[in-house]
Amino acid sequence: MARTTPQTHGEILAAAARRFAATGYRGTSLQDIATEVGCSKAAVLYHFANKEAILTELMAPAIEVLRSLDDRIADQPGPAAAQRVAAEGFVDLAVRFRGEIALLRGEFPELLQQPGFAHIQQISERLIDALAGRPERAAARITALVLLAGIAETCGQFADVPDQELGDALLALLRRALEPPAH
Amino acid sequence: MARTTPQTHGEILAAAARRFAATGYRGTSLQDIATEVGCSKAAVLYHFANKEAILTELMAPAIEVLRSLDDRIADQPGPAAAQRVAAEGFVDLAVRFRGEIALLRGEFPELLQQPGFAHIQQISERLIDALAGRPERAAARITALVLLAGIAETCGQFADVPDQELGDALLALLRRALEPPAH
DNA sequence: CACTGATCTGACCGATCGGTCAGCTCTGAC
DNA sequence: GTCAGAGCTGACCGATCGGTCAGATCAGTG
Numbered sequence: 110m111a112r113t114t115p116q117t118h119g120e121i122l123a124a125a126a127r128r129f130a131a132t133g134y135r136g137t138s139l140q141d142i143a144t145e146v147g148c149s150k151a152a153v154l155y156h157f158a159n160k161e162a163i164l165t166e167l168m169a170p171a172i173e174v175l176r177s178l179d180d181r182i183a184d185q186p187g188p189a190a191a192q193r194v195a196a197e198g199f200v201d202l203a204v205r206f207r208g209e210i211a212l213l214r215g216e217f218p219e220l221l222q223q224p225g226f227a228h229i230q231q232i233s234e235r236l237i238d239a240l241a242g243r244p245e246r247a248a249a250r251i252t253a254l255v256l257l258a259g260i261a262e263t264c265g266q267f268a269d270v271p272d273q274e275l276g277d278a279l280l281a282l283l284r285r286a287l288e289p290p291a292h
Numbered sequence: 293m294a295r296t297t298p299q300t301h302g303e304i305l306a307a308a309a310r311r312f313a314a315t316g317y318r319g320t321s322l323q324d325i326a327t328e329v330g331c332s333k334a335a336v337l338y339h340f341a342n343k344e345a346i347l348t349e350l351m352a353p354a355i356e357v358l359r360s361l362d363d364r365i366a367d368q369p370g371p372a373a374a375q376r377v378a379a380e381g382f383v384d385l386a387v388r389f390r391g392e393i394a395l396l397r398g399e400f401p402e403l404l405q406q407p408g409f410a411h412i413q414q415i416s417e418r419l420i421d422a423l424a425g426r427p428e429r430a431a432a433r434i435t436a437l438v439l440l441a442g443i444a445e446t447c448g449q450f451a452d453v454p455d456q457e458l459g460d461a462l463l464a465l466l467r468r469a470l471e472p473p474a475h
Numbered sequence: 476c477a478c479t480g481a482t483c484t485g486a487c488c489g490a491t492c493g494g495t496c497a498g499c500t501c502t503g504a505c
Numbered sequence: 506g507t508c509a510g511a512g513c514t515g516a517c518c519g520a521t522c523g524g525t526c527a528g529a530t531c532a533g534t535g
Contacts, residue, residue, distance in 0.1 A: 117512080117513090133402065135318060136402065138491075138492065138493080139492085139493065139494085140491085140492085140493095148513075148514090149513070149514050149515070150493090150494090150514095151494090151495085151496090151513070151514060151515075151516095152512075152513050152514075154493085154494065154495085155511095155512065155513065155514095156512090159493075159494075160493065160494090219316065219319065247453060247457065247461065248457075248460070248461035248464070251446075251450065251453070251458065251461045251462065251465070252461065252465050254442075254446050254449070255439065255442035255443055255446050255462070255465060256438065256439075256442055257442070258441070258442045258445040258446045259437075259438035259439055259440070259441045259442020259443070259445065260438055260442070262441040262442065262445050263434075263437050263438050263441045266437070267434065270430060270434070274430065274431075275434065277431070278430065278431035278434045278435065279434065279438070281431065282434070282435050282438060282469055285468055285469050286465055286468050286469040300482080300483090321521075321522065321523080322522085322523065322524085323521090323522085323523095331483070331484090332483065332484050332485075333484095333523090333524090334483070334484060334485075334486095334524090334525085334526090335482075335483050335484075337523085337524065337525085338481095338482070338483065338484095339482095342523075342524075343523065343524090
């Protein structure tokens with residue numbers, strides 16, 4: 110019965126990803142994950158300090174890319190370049206990590222308030238400003254927020270669309286919808 | 293101590309709306325609502341059959357408008373007219389009921405699967421097809437879904453924006469972003 | 476006055492949650 | 506052969522959840 114394999118850690122991650130995608134983070138219990146893996150709930154908590162640690166590890170790669178996108182946007186010389194980099198970078202992020210993003214489906218607000226994700230909210234703010242181009246205009250901010258939230262909320266549903274096709278469609282949408290920055 | 297007023301029903305509804313808006317449907321317990329009202333949890337369940345019944349009653353007006361919009365879309369002679377009616381009707385719905393929609397923030401997927409909201413999902417499907425204009429094209433469907441989800445997810449955050457301004461911004465966004473139907 | 480029905484309460488229920496803990500088993504090093 | 510430690514288990518914990526129930530309170534009616 111006892112597992113001699115130290116790969117349980119990875120199996121738990123994979124099982125958690127499947128369960129989170131199916132029923133959400135809150136809607137998935139540690140027992141659900143344990144059952145999917147075929148081990149006890151205590152075994153899950155042997156490999157991870159707590160439930161949030163599983164989510165944090167699953168999201169780590171996506172968060173790292175988001176953080177580097179934030180840096181790249183800050184390095185741009187002007188709002189026009191920042192908007193272009195933000196749009197392309199965010200679409201790339203959404204397409205590449207749409208599986209991971211889907212795990213958070215419908216739980217962004219709550220999860221972003223957890224201690225481990227506090228800085229994500231600030232990055233999102235800057236991303237919205239960059240996308241808006243003219244963040245002082247309410248309409249521009251509304252546009253950027255709708256598009257950001259819409260892509261984040263739905264990209265996980267397009268698991269069967271090829272990366273290239275999805276990326277092209279989203280980028281075309283952003284180019285049509287976003288308002289160009291001033292001057 | 294005992295309330296002689298039969299207006300508790302309304303007070304519970306108002307309190308539930310506040311709590312749902314603050315912490316979401318799942319994140320709000322019957323005890324939370326009772327505390328906000330200043331009565332016992334049992335009193336809440338005296339006025340409502342169960343927790344879902346509170347949400348159902350809160351959402352009833354918005355759902356009724358959504359249903360009538362669905363009918364109006366079906367009555368249109370062609371895809372171009374259907375797209376126009378869908379866009380204008382959905383924006384109007386989102387603006388007028390952005391308070392109610394905010395209650396569902398981040399819980400659409402789970403809540404739509406509850407028995408009382410089963411038909412909403414089918415209406416949403418038809419709304420997306422109408423907005424897409426050319427639903428046979430993947431890119432058009434992606435665009436429509438992103439915009440629909442984005443507006444639904446964010447409109448509750450614009451409580452301080454006047455109806456007119458928010459409606460204009462959203463409608464302008466849809467007109468820029470949606471692809472015209474074939475003919 | 477007695478009675479009724481609407482309103483509301485506190486105590487309680489079973490289920491489930493995230494998390495803890497003592498201890499078992501097996502493997503590899505010495 | 507012995508021992509340490511990694512991996513894992515089942516039993517258990519306190520908290521919280523939605524929901525139930527018997528009964529208290531009170532207004533209105535006759």
